[in-house]
Every structure is written in structure tokens, then in C-alpha cells.
Amino acid sequence: MHGVRLLAFILLGWTGLSIGSARGEAPPDFADRAESLVRPLARSGLFSGAILVAHRGVPVFRRAYGYANREWEVLNTPETRFRVGSITKQFTAAAILKLAETGRLTLEDPIRLFYPQAPEAWAGVTIRMLLNHTSGIPSYTNLPDYYARIQRLELSPQAIVALTADKPLLFEPGRGFDYNNTGYILLGLVIEAASGLPYERYLRETFFDPLGLNDTGYDDATTILPRRAAGYRHANGRWRNAFPIASSIPYAAGAHYSTLDDLLAWDRALFSDRVISAPSRRAMFTDGGYGYGLGWFLGTAHGHRLWSHGGNINGFLTIKDNYPDDDLVVLVLANTETAPVQTLAREIAALWFGDLEPKSDIVLEPEIMDRYAGRYRLSDGAILTLVREGDHLMVALSGESAVPFAPEGDRTFLSRERDTRITMDTEPDGRPTGLILSRGTTDRMAERIEEPAQH
Structure with a gap:
């Protein structure tokens, strides 16, 4: 849910909805090849988590790694x-669509109908x-003091919205796109106002309990939750616990926990009539003009239609990729x-296709x-110099020519030429x-020694 964004999709306009017209079966030795792809990342510590690939709802690769x-x-x-x-956002979007089906709201309703405290500048903002x-509306996660102060405070949704209520709009409502967590906090408040129930309770009673999603819920750090993973970051050459985040801060924009199996079960239910109706699904997966539907990015990968969303919250990175025409799901938590x-999910899909x-x-x-x-010093005194050139980093080690490193994520870059990350x-x-x-099975640490070069 963080403000750092990946511009990660080849955008595609479309109007139809097709699910279940799967193409082909599992390629020979798919599981072994997927394992060969993941294992080096797990061995180096860059990946710790769990992965599931499912075809027609049946897992064909389901494994966990690390601590x-x-x-x-x-x-x-x-x-x-x-x-x-932010995979949470598709739960929130489905809840809004469910309330629309029951006549509690419409997607064209102004936000001020459900949140009268909204400033006059937001008068033209609709639920859609x-x-x-x-x-x-500006995102509260982009505020300068978000990391240092805001994320550690227990705040009500109303207090979170108030953080940006006095800020100017980034553009006229409906005339641009900016990934926005404040908007999904407001949607949580809409769900509460329209349903008369707390956000967490509405989702649990409407979706999670009826579907048997017993391993999915709102993550409250004060609750004893069996089998909960701890989140980690890497800093100054060491593994560290992720910085704390108050349980109330992500709310309807990013607060949920889940498992591989529950997320797969959620997808099977979502793409049937057990969550929302077919017209609501068409609305969910209709591109609003910016490669985004309602709680999902819409694009292509490997020449196949792709519906996807990732999540980024302290200590955790996640992605859920759905290839609807192939009935293929790739989950990386x-x-x-x-x-x-994201790169791992796409490369696993490449093996399939x-x-x-x-x-x-x-x-x-x-x-x-x-x-x-900038410049980074390895333990043996050698210097690495990083310079941005277009959409990649040029990396030069003392005594070697610079080579391009392409992004695999917002913190990881790979040179296939040098087999180095x-x-x-x-x-x-x-x-x-x-x-x-x-490089290979060897990891070397380097400390930053000066500010970025000026361009």
C-alpha cells in the first residue's frame, strides 16, 4: 500500500469477460523448473515466503521457503x-459492488453522500x-512524515482522511490517475455507512465466513494469530525486523492477511456468482482508461491477458496474477x-507459457x-558506481566496464549478462x-559512501 509505485503493465483496453477457457495442461517438468527458478533466490535470502501456481483451480506448484x-x-x-x-483493495472493491447490488449505493454516488465531512473540493468525487x-485526492502514504510518524500512530479512518483533506487535488476529479490509498480509506467508511457495520465485520460476515476463508482477516497486531509470519527488511548488511505499523493505518487500503489457499479459494468464488454478480464482475474488470479496473490492474504479459494486484506493507511484498483466458493463477507472498x-511471478508464468x-x-x-x-564500497575496498540511464541502472565495479541492470522490483536489479543481482x-x-x-552463491555487502551523482 506504500506510496512507492511500479509502472508495471502494458495497458490494454477491452470489453469482454472470459474465465475458464483454459489453454493446455502443465508443461513437462514445470514444477522442477519453477523450483530451479525460486531456489537460488531463497538460498541467498532474497526470497522468503510461499508460492502457489494453480490451473483450473488445481495447484500445480505449492511451496514455501525461508523463515x-x-x-x-x-x-x-x-x-x-x-x-x-494492497491485495486488500479487491476485497474492498467487491464489498462496494455487493452493496451496489443490494441498492445501498451506486458507483456514481458522490463521496459526500456517505462522508459529509468531505471538503467542498471533493464535491465532484464519486465512489467509482x-x-x-x-x-x-492525495494519498496519505505520500506525505513527508508518513514513515517517520504517521504509520506508527493508531488513527481512526476519519483522522487518516483528514491528513489530506486540506491538500489541493492533484487534478480535476475523473481527469487523471494517481494510485491513492486515501481513496480506499474513504471506501471503507462508505462500506460502514451503507451497511451499518464495521468494515472488518461486514467483510467477514458477507464474504469470508460464508466462503470458509478461515485464514483471511483484518490484521490486528494485538491479536494472537497462529501461523502469522513476521516481516523483515534488510539494512546495513543485516536482516532486521520491519518497522512497525499501527493496525489502523492500512484499514480498507491494505490491512488484510491471508494464505495461498484462501486467496485461491477467493478467486474461485469471485469468478463465480458466489461473491458478486456477473454484471458487477464486468464492472470490476473494465479498464477505466488507465490500465486499472476496480481494485485490479488490467494488462497483458507473455501475450496473455492479465489481471493483477500487488501488495507492499512493512516487511511484506505480495502479488496475485490472474490469467483469465487460461484459468491460471500465480501467487507469490x-x-x-x-x-x-512481481518478476518472480512473471518468470514462473513464462515457464508455463x-x-x-x-x-x-x-x-x-x-x-x-x-x-x-551513487558510489558504494565493498568490504575489500572495491567501488561500485551506479548511474541511471533511461529505464535501467548502469553498474560499474572497479576495473570492469559498466553493464545495465534491469529492475526486478523497486529494490532489486539483475544483469543477465553478468548473472549478477x-x-x-x-x-x-x-x-x-x-x-x-x-553473484552465483556469493553475496557481498557494500556501504553507501556518497550522495547520488548530479545529472
Whole structure:
């Protein structure tokens, strides 16, 4: 749910909805090849979590890696509960659509109908605009003091909304796109106002309990939750516990936990009539003009239609990819902030589709890579120099020519030419403190020694 964004999809306009017209069966030795892809990342510590690939609802790859709790050396399992971050948004979107089906609201209703405290500038903002990030309301997770102060405070949803209520709109409502967590906080308040129930209770009673999703719920840090994974970050060459985040802060934008099996069961129910109706599903998966529907990104990968959403919350990175025309689901849930979950999910799908030369569809915003540019000293005194060039980093080690490193995520970059990966150590606000240089089975730490070069 964080403000750092990946520009990760080849956008596609479409009007139809097709699910279940699967193509083909599992390729020979698919599971072994997927394991060969994941194992090096797990061995180096870059990936810790669980992965599931399902075809026609049947798991064909379901495995876990690394530690759920490093302090007690408790391993992850396929049943481990992970925080899923912004995958929460599809639960929130489904709840809004369910309320619309029962006549409690319409998607064209102004937000002020359910949240009268909204400022006059938000008068033109509708529920649909909140769902598809076209409201122009600034996101509270982009505020300068979000990481240092806001995320550690227990705040009501109303107090969270108030953080940006006095800020100017980024654009006229409906005239642009900006991924916006404040909008989904407002949607949680809409659900409460329209249903008369607390957000968590409405989702549990309407969806989770009837569907038997017993491993999915609102993550409350004060609750004893069996099989809950702890989240980790890497900084200054060491594993550390993720920075704490108050349970109330993510709310309807990113507060849920789940498991591989529950998320698969949720998909099977969502793409039937057990969650929302067929007309509501068509609305959910209709592109609003910016590669986003209602709680889902819409695009293509490997030449196949893709509906997807990721999650990014302290200590956790997640992705849920659905290939609707192939009835294929790829789930990657990680409890480390270094995990290249999106690239991993796409490369696993490439194995399924027989795409021998998969190309990364991850494009980082230039300001993220500019932040990483600079000089880093390895323990033997050698210097790594990072410079942004277009959509990749040029990386030069003392005595070697510079080579391009393409992004695998917002912290991880890969050079296939050198079979080498760099993973950035960062503070919660994104400032780099060092990096890990991984080549083969060897990891080397480097500390940052100066500010980024000026361009």
C-alpha cells in the first residue's frame, strides 16, 4: 500500500469477460523448473515466503521457503498467514459492488453522500473514482512524515482522511490517475455507512465466513494469530525486523492477511456468482482508461491477458496474477522487503507459457533509480558506481566496464549478462544505505559512501 509505485503493465483496453477457457495442461517438468527458478533466490535470502501456481483451480506448484520467524528459526509453510497489503483493495472493491447490488449505493454516488465531512473540493468525487484512483485526492502514504510518524500512530479512518483533506487535488476529479490509498480509506467508511457495520465485520460476515476463508482477516497486531509470519527488511548488511505499523493505518487500503489457499479459494468464488454478480464482475474488470479496473490492474504479459494486484506493507511484498483466458493463477507472498515478487511471478508464468525469452515489464519511476545512483564500497575496498540511464541502472565495479541492470522490483536489479543481482538496502522512506551484490552463491555487502551523482 506504500506510496512507492511500479509502472508495471502494458495497458490494454477491452470489453469482454472470459474465465475458464483454459489453454493446455502443465508443461513437462514445470514444477522442477519453477523450483530451479525460486531456489537460488531463497538460498541467498532474497526470497522468503510461499508460492502457489494453480490451473483450473488445481495447484500445480505449492511451496514455501525461508523463515516465518527468524528469531526462533520457524520455517514458512504453505499454510503461513502473510500480510497481503494492497491485495486488500479487491476485497474492498467487491464489498462496494455487493452493496451496489443490494441498492445501498451506486458507483456514481458522490463521496459526500456517505462522508459529509468531505471538503467542498471533493464535491465532484464519486465512489467509482475512488475505486479506480481517478479522484485526484492525495494519498496519505505520500506525505513527508508518513514513515517517520504517521504509520506508527493508531488513527481512526476519519483522522487518516483528514491528513489530506486540506491538500489541493492533484487534478480535476475523473481527469487523471494517481494510485491513492486515501481513496480506499474513504471506501471503507462508505462500506460502514451503507451497511451499518464495521468494515472488518461486514467483510467477514458477507464474504469470508460464508466462503470458509478461515485464514483471511483484518490484521490486528494485538491479536494472537497462529501461523502469522513476521516481516523483515534488510539494512546495513543485516536482516532486521520491519518497522512497525499501527493496525489502523492500512484499514480498507491494505490491512488484510491471508494464505495461498484462501486467496485461491477467493478467486474461485469471485469468478463465480458466489461473491458478486456477473454484471458487477464486468464492472470490476473494465479498464477505466488507465490500465486499472476496480481494485485490479488490467494488462497483458507473455501475450496473455492479465489481471493483477500487488501488495507492499512493512516487511511484506505480495502479488496475485490472474490469467483469465487460461484459468491460471500465480501467487507469490513474501515476508521480506527485498523479494522481487512481481518478476518472480512473471518468470514462473513464462515457464508455463513456454516463453523462452521473457522480458521484464517492470519500469521504475526515474526518481526511484535516481535515488539509488551513487558510489558504494565493498568490504575489500572495491567501488561500485551506479548511474541511471533511461529505464535501467548502469553498474560499474572497479576495473570492469559498466553493464545495465534491469529492475526486478523497486529494490532489486539483475544483469543477465553478468548473472549478477544487486539488492538495495534502504530506509523506510526509500533512502539507500548500501546494497548486496550477489553473484552465483556469493553475496557481498557494500556501504553507501556518497550522495547520488548530479545529472
